[in-house]
Amino acid sequence: xxxxxxxxxxxxxxxxxxxxxxxxxxxxxxxxxxxxxxxxxxxxxxxxxxxxxxxxxxxxxxxxxxxxxxxxxxxxxxxxxxxxxxxxxxxxxxxxxxxxxxxxxxxxxxxxxxxxxxxxxxxx
Amino acid sequence: xxxxxxxxxxxxxxxxxxxxxxxxxxxxxxxxxxxxxxxxxxxxxxxxxxxxxxxxxxxxxxxxxxxxxxxxxxxxxxxxxxxxxxxxxxxxxxxxxxxxxxxxxxxxxxxxxxxxxxxxxxxxxxxxxxxxxxxxxxxxxxxxxxxxxxxxxxxxxxxxxxxxxxxxxxxxxxxxxxxxxxxxxxxxxxxxxxxxxxxxxxxxxxxxxxxxxxxxxxxx
Ligand SMILES: [Zn+2]
Numbered sequence: 264x265x266x267x268x269x270x271x272x273x274x275x276x277x278x279x280x281x282x283x284x285x286x287x288x289x290x291x292x293x294x295x296x297x298x299x300x301x302x303x304x305x306x307x308x309x310x311x312x313x314x315x316x317x318x319x320x321x322x323x324x325x326x327x328x329x330x331x332x333x334x335x336x337x338x339x340x341x342x343x344x345x346x347x348x349x350x351x352x353x354x355x356x357x358x359x360x361x362x363x364x365x366x367x368x369x370x371x372x373x374x375x376x377x378x379x380x381x382x383x384x385x386x387x
Numbered sequence: 388x389x390x391x392x393x394x395x396x397x398x399x400x401x402x403x404x405x406x407x408x409x410x411x412x413x414x415x416x417x418x419x420x421x422x423x424x425x426x427x428x429x430x431x432x433x434x435x436x437x438x439x440x441x442x443x444x445x446x447x448x449x450x451x452x453x454x455x456x457x458x459x460x461x462x463x464x465x466x467x468x469x470x471x472x473x474x475x476x477x478x479x480x481x482x483x484x485x486x487x488x489x490x491x492x493x494x495x496x497x498x499x500x501x502x503x504x505x506x507x508x509x510x511x512x513x514x515x516x517x518x519x520x521x522x523x524x525x526x527x528x529x530x531x532x533x534x535x536x537x538x539x540x541x542x543x544x545x546x547x548x549x550x551x552x553x554x555x556x557x558x559x560x561x562x563x564x565x566x567x568x569x570x571x572x573x574x575x576x577x578x579x580x581x582x583x584x585x586x587x588x589x590x591x592x593x594x595x596x597x598x599x600x601x602x603x604x605x606x607x
Contacts, residue, residue, distance in 0.1 A: 271471060271488060271489050272471045272472060272559075273471045273472075274471075274472070276546075277545040277546070277562065279545060279562050280561065280562055325560060325561065325562050325567045326559070326560050326561070327471070327487065327488035327489070327491075327560070328488055329488055329489065
């Protein structure tokens with residue numbers, strides 16, 4: 264049984280509360296109308312299946328019901344990090360020990376500012 | 388006519404004016420768990436006391452924390468819990484606001500108040516971007532008290548309900564008896580469960596079964 268850190272609830276919760284939703288960071292083509300069949304097919308159907316570090320989309324289905332990302336090792340099942348939507352991973356196949364801290368921190372600062380701006384936008 | 392339209396939103400009072408009987412989600416099993424078995428009553432040896440707080444007003448609030456906080460403080464005098472898993476009560480303890488997710492809160496008020504509270508919140512929120520949904524008919528609240536209440540929870544959920552992890556003022560949505568519910572700790576000696584209508588009967592029977600060894604009693 265795993266305990267997974269939900270970045271929104273901000274605590275470790277039982278694996279049972281979560282559901283995996285496949286590969287993370289898949290960008291929808293900007294203009295689907297101009298995609299070739301091959302490009303559109305790759306977007307819809309083709310997924311990486313690496314042995315090793317993989318970024319995945321998960322949902323805290325029986326908690327806050329928010330989607331978030333997990334960097335996971337598909338060979339050892341080790342979870343290296345969880346992070347919110349819109350943030351970038353610190354661990355990757357290129358950086359299995361993690362990128363320098365200032366990179367991750369910078370991403371978080373941008374995200375924090377974005378969230379506050381979003382709330383103020385709501386207020387306006 | 389009690390229907391009022393706010394911009395594009397039509398609201399209506401879910402309490403019918405005519406005397407149409409309402410039934411709580413637990414009405415079938417609450418008094419009689421089977422034809423021959425009445426629900427156990429509370430006595431001096433009851434290690435757990437269960438009481439349904441039926442027909443409360445449950446409102447789901449969605450939107451930005453800042454605007455909702457302002458409106459809820461104005462209307463009810465409660466600060467919106469900004470931290471994840473927070474639960475805040477007013478002075479009487481009858482009204483509460485709980486964090487559900489970063490843009491979603493559950494507001495529970497005494498039954499019959501919900502329509503007026505919803506209207507006052509809509510007035511306070513003006514043209515902000517938000518949603519209020521009356522979920523009163525979809526769920527019910529059950530309170531558990533007694534020295535064995537925590538033991539009963541430990542049998543039913545994987546969530547760590549030790550006071551070090553689950554202090555007063557915390558509320559979580561968790562797996563419970565293979566189903567799910569909202570688990571709240573509004574006071575030192577009381578837990579609250581928010582059950583969805585479709586699972587209420589099953590969960591009630593589970594709780595009675597799990598509480599049998601502690602002499603669970605149902606307060607009527
Ligand atoms: Zn969560």
